[in-house]
Amino acid sequence: MSHVSEPAEPTARRTHRRAVWTTILAAQLVIALITAGGSWLVYDNLNDNIPEGQRIRHKVPEVLPDGVASDAPTKPLNILVMGSDTRVGAGNDDIGGANPEGTARSDTVILLHVSRDRSHAYGVSLPRDAIIDRPDCVTDDRGEVPGATGVRFNTAFEVGGPVCTVQTVEALTDIHINHFVVLDFRGFRDMVDAIGGVEVCLPKAVDDDKHNIHFDAGTQVLEGTQALDYVRERYQLSVTGDIGRMKRQQAFIASMIQKVRSAGTLSQPQRILSFLSAVTSSIQTDDELDSVGRLKDLAMEVRRTGLDKIKFLTVPVEPDPNNPEVTLVWSATAQDLWERIRQDEQLGKDFSEGSIGADDQFGDEPSQSPSPDPTSDPTSDPTSDPTSEPRTSPEEAEQRAEAGLCG
Known part of the structure; x- marks a missing residue:
């Protein structure tokens, strides 16, 4: 994983700080779509919450595998x-760090691919600050x-909204996007609170007086406002900047899926x-998803x-040749990932290594190992075999620690 230095300019640091508030928001829609299931049937009264799509x-036609x-x-x-x-609307206007120009940005984009047979799905995080050539x-x-050429990826949303972001992703990946959804701050906080909080595990305590963020080390359940603080913390938990922080945010999504289900x-x-009320009152969609019935x-x-079968990963990136200490670009390996999506293939070993699965146990602290069961057969447990491969490689363990995750 590449280590990327933080931007030296104060304005850039402020932009990053505001960005982290939203890095986890939109991905919660993934959870709602996958886990709500038949519950939509009894909540048609939520339909008025969703604006016209x-x-x-x-830019890319639908081509089947x-x-x-x-x-x-x-x-x-x-x-x-x-x-x-956006800071517009009840529940959003009390959040600090607004864009001084008053425009809304999408600081997180996740491309969710669901297989044709619905047997597996994976979400690919696209870094907000990656340098790209944005199409018309x-x-x-x-x-x-x-x-524009040589601009940050998230400018697509700022200048053209979600539709321009879709067109940008299609142009860059040659992947047809079927739908889009956008979620705001209020939706994130209300969704976390609605399910009674989400469990996380911190490998160390956080005492960030400058940003008033404080957490104990170890396993704990975070509610809405706490969760916002957790996903925006970038100075003490993530030593690899946005990339490490994105891995921690993916773990948060996976833990939330577990809680919802x-x-x-x-x-x-x-x-x-x-x-569901939090979801429907805080989203924008394309015109084919703008009702509870269609979302259902x-x-x-x-x-x-x-x-x-649900995995989360980040598009392969590398330092920007023109500004390697500050920004990133997608690496050439990303083309292999886009081809797997176009052909509806599973991630394979190359991309699944280091990914985060929704079945991972994120509340297990590395220092706490379960006591062996004296009545069990040690040969039936692969973890008791000293010759078996560990579940987490040393490289992955290092990446998780750098991202602020327990083992």
Whole structure:
């Protein structure tokens, strides 16, 4: 993993600080779509919460993978999930660090790929500050937006909104995006609170007086405002800057999936209602997803995906040759990842190593090992075999520590 120095300019540092507030927001929609399932059926009264969707003008046509017929009952899905740092609206306007220009940005974009047979899914985080060549965009609400070369990825949202971000991703990856969703601050906080908080594990305590962020070391449950502090902390937990922090945020998403799908959440109708209310009152979508019924249909399609089949990873990156101490670019290896998505293939060893799965146990502290069961057969447990490979490689353990994660 590349180590990227922090920007030296004070303005850049402030921009990064504001950005972290939103790095986790949009990914919660992934959880809602996959886990809500049949619960949508009884909450049609939430329909008025969702604003009218925007039309996507695609740069890449839908091309099915090799061997998939055009009349196949199900097709692969690619959903672009974004977080908006807007301060507009109740629940958002009391959050500090607003963009001085008053414009909204998407500081996180996750490309969620769901396989045609719905047996697996993976979300690819796209770093906000990666340097790219942004294409010309055309949107219904902003008209024609000229492109630019050598700009940060998140400028697409700032100048052209979610539709321009979709067109940018399509142009860069040659992947057809079926849908998009955007979530704001209020949605994140309310979703975390609705399910009673999310469990995380910190390898060390955090005492960041400058930003008033304080956490104890070890396993703990964070509620909405605490969770915002956790995902925006960048000075004491993540020594690799945004890349390490993104790995920690992916772990947070995975832990939230576990919580949403737990019996403690699914057995409490009020929690489900609060969760879905938080989702529907805080999102923007494309015009094919702008109703509870359409979101429910999508949720019903993908809910069969098992927890152990959902993975999160970051697009391969490397230091920007023109500014290696500050910014990143996508590496050439990213083209292999885009081809796997286009062909609806699984990640494979190259990309799955270092990924975070929704079935990982993030509350287990590295110093706490379960006591052996004297009645069990040690030969039946691969972890008791000294010749077996460890679940976490030394390299991955180092990456997790650098990201501020327990073992």
